[in-house]
Amino acid sequence: MRPHRLLPALLAPLTLLLAACGGSSSAQTSAGGAGDGVDGKGSLTLNVGDQKGGSEAVLRAAGELKDLDYKIKWSTFTSGPPLLEAVNAKAVDIGAVGNTPPVFAAGAGSKITVVSASHGNADGEAILVPEDSSLKKPAQLKGKSVAVAQGSSAHYQLIAALKSAGLSIKDVKVSYLQPADALAAFNSGKVDAWAVWDPYTSQVLGSKKGRVLIGGEGLVNGLNFQVAAPSALADKEKSAAIEDYLARLRRAQDWVFKHPDAWAKVWSKETGLPYDVALAAVKRSNGTRVPVAVDKAAIASEQKIADTFTALKLIPRKVDFADFVDPRFNGDLPPSTTEARSYQEK
Incomplete structure (x- = not known):
């Protein structure tokens, strides 16, 4: 579903971004600090999967890519699912994804291991409707068309939002679209609503093209993960x-x-988003992430997502999410339910 007339100024930056989930795309080697996609020195190379404006950008901005006694080779992916395909194929040793791609990868029997987590505000996860839409509450979505990236965190958020309104996914007309196509469909009126995540949420709100029908707080767990290849973990x-x-x-x-303002400037440059939109996304969700333990609460929350998609027959088999977790790097990290505000106050 791609209308003939798009909004280039609005669409172009977003097509650069890596979604927290959903989609299919091949990887590209990042330019890296030296222009060759590799940081550090030494005989060992850690192959890291990343998203545009993701791990590499924040590590570089914070000065954490200095004094590496091993090399990091960066590969950039458009979304979580293809990144996890690369992890399964041992092409990537570790990479960052949202809360739903690991569930789908586990359901497919992929060889992946969740080794680290972060917890942030879920305000950026939202179901958006056009500014002039007559829809005022989620229950009014019945019979309406909703765009969402299949297998994404927004996919689960849509299901949870509908459930909170006494509806099911069968009560709406789902259009499985990746963000670029979904944005075009949303702006041209091809769909009634769009379930998506930040920075897309901040972009739409900043452009005054839409408003939030319902946000993700209280509906989704706000977790993001670092997922490693079991073969890499087995290598000392x-x-x-x-x-x-x-x-x-x-x-x-x-x-x-x-340094939220400084990070927003870096993120704006990395993604092509206007600074004010990047800053809004940082304050709403991107900059609220707290490093947390991959603990029993996190596993239970992910199990709920897995069971939901299994019941809907969107993943082919029952998943025991605990089988795909290695807590060896938890250390003294706070519980997975830790809020950003309480973390900052410590």
């Missing part, structure tokens, strides 16, 4: 590099908490 040297890499990411997130 790569496992040590992964431990160091995760520690650097945690320090970088602390830097984001202390």
Whole structure:
């Protein structure tokens, strides 16, 4: 579903972004600090899957790519599912995804292991409707068309939002569209609503093209994960590099908490988003992420997502999410339910 007339100024930056989930695309080697997609030095290379404006950008902005005694080779993916396909194929040792792609990968029997988590506000997860839409509450979505990326965190958020209104996914007309096509469909009136995540939410709100019908707070768990290849974890040297890499990411997130404006400037440059939109997304969701333990609460929350998609026959088999988790890097991290505000106050 692609209308002939798009809104180039609105669409172009967003097509650069990596979604937290959903979609299919091949990887591209990142330019990296030296222009060759590799940081650090040494005989060991850690292959890292990333998203535009993701781990590499925040590590570089926080100065955490200095003094590496191993190399990081960056590969950029458009979304979580293809990144996890690369992890399963051992082409990537570790990479960042949202809360739903690991469930679908587990359901497909992929060889993946969740090793780290972060928890943030879910305000950026939203069902959007046009500014002039007559829809005022989720129950009014019955019979309406909704765009969403299949297998994405927004996919689960849509299901949860409908359930909260006494509806099911069968009560709406679902259009499975990736963000670029969904944005075009939304702006041209081809769909009545769009279930999506930040920074798309902030982009639409900032452009005054739409408003939030219902947000994700209280409906989705706000978790994001680092997922590793079991073969990399079984390698003593790569496992040590992964431990160091995760520690650097945690320090970088602390830097984001202390420098949200500076991070928004970096993120704006990386993604092509206007600074004010990037700053809104950082304050709403991107900059609220807290490094947390992959604990029993996180596993239980993900199990709920897995069971939901299994019941809907959207994944082919029952998934025991605990089988895809390795808590060895939890250390003294706070519980997965820790809120950003309480974390910052420590």
